[in-house]
Amino acid sequence: MNATDPQTGSRPPASRDVNFDAIVIGAGISGLFQLHCLRDRLGMNVRVFEAGTGVGGTWYWNRYPGARFDSESYSYAYSFSQELLDEWDWSEHFAGQPETERYLNHVADKFDLRRSISFSSRVKSAHWREATRSWTITLENGSQHSCRFLVTAVGPLSAPTYPRVEGIDSFGGEAYHTGLWPKHAVTFDGKRVAVIGTGASGVQAITEIAKTAKTLTVFQRRPNWCKPLHNRPISKKEMKELRAWYPEMFRICSSTSSCFLHTPDTRKTFDLTPEEREAFWEKQYQTPGFSMWVGGFQDMMTDRAANDEVSRFVARKIRERVRDPKVAELLVPKDHGFGTRRVPQESGYYEVFNQPNVKLVSIFDDPIKRITRTGIELADSSIEFDMIVYATGFDAVTGSLDRIDIRGIGGEKLKDKWRGSLETFFGMLVKGFPNLFMVLGPHAALGNVPRSIEYNVLWITDLLAYMLALGHTYANPTQAGVDAWTESVMKAAEGLLSSEVDSWMTGINQNVEGKQTRIIARYSGSAPEFRAKADAVAAGGYRELELD
Known part of the structure; x- marks a missing residue:
């Protein structure tokens, strides 16, 4: 067109x-x-x-630590200008927010x-x-x-949302929403930090914050299935090869179901032996990006038994990566199957919970009662914090x-x-x-x-x-x-199966009044x-x- x-x-x-x-x-x-x-x-x-x-839009507002593409950088870029494609080099296969913001500023300047x-x-x-x-x-x-x-x-x-709890404005320390992150430098060194939310933004931010915070307490309402991103730098030689591949790459994107560089496997789950399925999933788990989500067996999103099989595989991976069995169980989703909600891509997320300075709190088991001047009051206890990060998503x-x-x-x-x-x-x-x-x-x-x-x-x-x-x-x-x-x-x-679960793709947001009933919010074809x-x-x- x-x-x-x-x-x-x-x-x-x-x-x-x-x-x-x-x-x-x-x-x-x-x-x-x-x-x-x-x-x-x-x-x-x-x-x-x-x-x-x-x-920059999304890439202007979401400048929280760890923010980056979960689609391949080059497949995310504009395709309308050959000159633009020829002159921009991506430094990583999945670019971080600063690079993406620079790219969009370059576009704005190039076309005046x-x-x-x-x-x-x-x-x-x-x-x-x-x-x-x-x-x-x-x-x-x-x-x-x-x-x-x-x-x-x-x-x-x-449209960022905050949790519907009392006292959000009463907190006396630093408070930030991942979708409204400030331009000034934010440091976590030596601070007691709370992160509320474990969606895509939370997964990225938690991984970075845990590196320097004195303590990090993660408040999780429901866990998500996450898969390793496997990001890596792009050399000058590889960028030259990618640039030559652009015409074919955009053709692939235009032909796949979701415009990603991955397409479902034509086979059905139970067409393969258990050993063959295991080998296939292991390869996908080690493949960068969304391959395991959008490139799985063709019946993964429609056959409950098939989805149960891949969910068990990913659950086993989580249990292998998290040392404390109780914490691992809190991180394994129980209310939806793999891929039925958007799958966050992570870089060491699960290993964060092996650190002695990190604690996971399930707010299903111990709900947040209110935010106080000094921290967060739970049903059974109170915890003091220097900073609260709201990774509570969007309406x-x-x-x-x-x-x-x-x-x-x-x-x-x-x-x-x-x-x-x-x-x-x-x-x-x-x-x-x-x-x-x-x-x-x-x-x-x-x-x-x-x-x-x-x-x-x-x-x-x-x-x-x-x-x-x-x-x-x-x-x-x-x-x-x-x-x-x-x-x-x-x-x-x-x-x-995705139509049967609560997610932003079915119009559900527990933090927004009137959005607790599932609807069809997007075109799923x-x-x-x-x-x-x-x-x-x-x-x-x-x-x-x-x-x-």
Whole structure:
């Protein structure tokens, strides 16, 4: 899919009170590319509003110790510019946050994107005005701006949440959320540190904090299945080889189910002998990245007995790596099978719990009662700390949109609409909210996120190019189009073990009021199927949209 420039003069007439052709919310991976496509390819007058003081999105805010890719660096990078691919060298197979932030700053500078970005500009509300077919955007500083087209590039994991316990603001020591980590240096040397949460961010942060903290107490609600990352440096020679491999690599990403460099094994679990299965899993366990999660046997995510087998293998690995049998049992998940939730990649995580300065507390067994001025009060005891780190995740998928007061036709609130029934058109449009485009909204395909981002940005760009060429100023999905896509989303989730567990991918967040009931929050089918369906909409002249 390649966006093309409209013919000269095809831009829709702007109302006198519309400041911009398009406004983009967010200057992360999605927002930067969307800005480039709309401004530099379509010639639109575009403004990006970014809450932070710099570009990067996820890689701007999540600067906690240990933050890094769990997808291969080179498969995570932009593919739209050959020149960019030719000039950027990755130093590690799974790059850390500082390198990724540098990369995205390099992109912003290379394509001169900063001149169209307003930093320290958090969007408070976005209201549709039917009379002028435009959006009015209000920032937290009170300033207002208007546009014909609005694009949200806010990401599915960008609305941090804290545990719902008393006294969070009363703590007198240092307190940080992994998703809102400060730019200034944070030291753990000689300090009594608490980390609440053992999801992907917690796993990475805990491994680093344990190296220097005087004591580290980890508060775990539910353990996750984790697999070794096996990261290593990339030499100049290897980078040259990787660069030559780029065309084939991106072809592989476009053909796999989740856009990763791994694809499920065509065999079923019980087609092999126990010894053959063991050898296969051992090899995957030693392979870098997500190979064991997305490259397992084809029935791992649909057959409970098959999933039990691989879960037992990984459980055995945990017990082998953790010396204290009681601690090991606390770290082995009992409420979900391997791969049915996102699998954190780790570098020595389990060995951390062999250190004498590290203690694991199950808050199922000993709940947190409240945060006090000096530490954490549990049901049966109190512990004093110098620092508390909240690795408690995000209000995923809808949360970053819920935090903006978005109102469509008749003043309907997007948050209220989704409270009744979560439905979109390919995760990119919502009926009743004309000219609102979401790069990665609910029911979009996720997987290796930048690969999905590039496709969705180009799909939105092509739609706007089509509208500009025909003089259209209005796009709203039909109910029939929304119903058809929602049915596809529901059908793709049928039979998946992941649909039966609590996770952010099923809309569950115990820290957010009203998000304790499972829903289907994302498209669980394959990325090639997603693209084929979306391409068919474009090829058919967007009949599923009301264009005017």
